[in-house]
Amino acid sequence: KKKKDFSFSNRGKTLEDELNETNEYYLQLGLAVIHKKPVPVQIVKVEYPSRSAAVIREAYFRTPSTTDYNGVWNGKYIDFEAKETENKTSFPLKNIHDHQIHHMSQVIKQQGIAFLILRFSSLQRYFVMRFESLLIFWDRMLAGGRKSITLQEIEETSFEIAPGAFPPIDYLPILQKL
Amino acid sequence: KKKKDFSFSNRGKTLEDELNETNEYYLQLGLAVIHKKPVPVQIVKVEYPSRSAAVIREAYFRTPSTTDYNGVWNGKYIDFEAKETENKTSFPLKNIHDHQIHHMSQVIKQQGIAFLILRFSSLQRYFVMRFESLLIFWDRMLAGGRKSITLQEIEETSFEIAPGAFPPIDYLPILQKL
Numbered sequence A, B: 001k002k003k004k005d006f007s008f009s010n011r012g013k014t015l016e017d018e019l020n021e022t023n024e025y026y027l028q029l030g031l032a033v034i035h036k037k038p039v040p041v042q043i044v045k046v047e048y049p050s051r052s053a054a055v056i057r058e059a060y061f062r063t064p065s066t067t068d069y070n071g072v073w074n075g076k077y078i079d080f081e082a083k084e085t086e087n088k089t090s091f092p093l094k095n096i097h098d099h100q101i102h103h104m105s106q107v108i109k110q111q112g113i114a115f116l117i118l119r120f121s122s123l124q125r126y127f128v129m130r131f132e133s134l135l136i137f138w139d140r141m142l143a144g145g146r147k148s149i150t151l152q153e154i155e156e157t158s159f160e161i162a163p164g165a166f167p168p169i170d171y172l173p174i175l176q177k178l
């Protein structure tokens, strides 16, 4: 087994910050075109003050129908959801929503690549779990089993990423293995 | 040349409505997973009234960095922008933005499929123009040429779609030809 260097710390940044920086890095180098989707809002009232930008004065959050990130890499459709937990021993499945599972199932059927990026924030450990593995744990829960995935199960089924400075979360090399 | 039936009219619907219905149809039938991206907004102030949903009270529109629609079909990454014009003889290029051209160029480099769906609203005619063709007209404009694409040029370089009831704009069969 290759020894990994976990000395680098991105402490203080959110997982979203780290992934946005990573995607921006990939974009600048022409390695992949992957963006975070905007938060969907329903806009009800907009004001147009003279000589300044339009201001949204009433809007509501809508439930997304997809995951947060998608794009294209090397001719392949890429789709993932990013989740973090403060837990140290397991990842609680309540962080994942039905619509995300449903969407990723649809993506897989169209031969896209769907996965989860998991951050154990207090451990500073990152994993890429392919959707097919996630589904096994999800179905176990639906069948009445445990409502989380143990860290050991994640170690056994997922690919670990050592955090870095630039890019913070270099997940692209792992997609070759998925 | 095959004669097309243009008797069906979706008059009254926006192009966005028509495409959302079409994408929903594809999704239900398991033919493709393509969604419109939410409008990106920067949220500044949110109120949390007790016992009701959070209300966004101050937010601003941000410039998108991508096109409006993307997804996966048959293992391929799909990316397009939808535009309509009331013009009857040409499509004005001022409807297309730099960042959209830039984004679609990046998509093509990653071997995604990028195109434009054009609606001539007063003619009730719809076209799929591959990005590679659009780029020729775009570059002609940058070189000092005309700032629009004539309808005849569009007829010569693009694929016409006859509007239908369900789905309204059946663009998927055309992607086979792109």
Ligand SMILES: [Mg+2]
Pocket (backbone or CB within 6 Å): A068, A081, A082, A083
């Ligand atoms: Mg998320």
Ligand SMILES: [Mg+2]
Pocket (backbone or CB within 6 Å): B068, B081, B082, B083
């Ligand atoms: Mg648009």
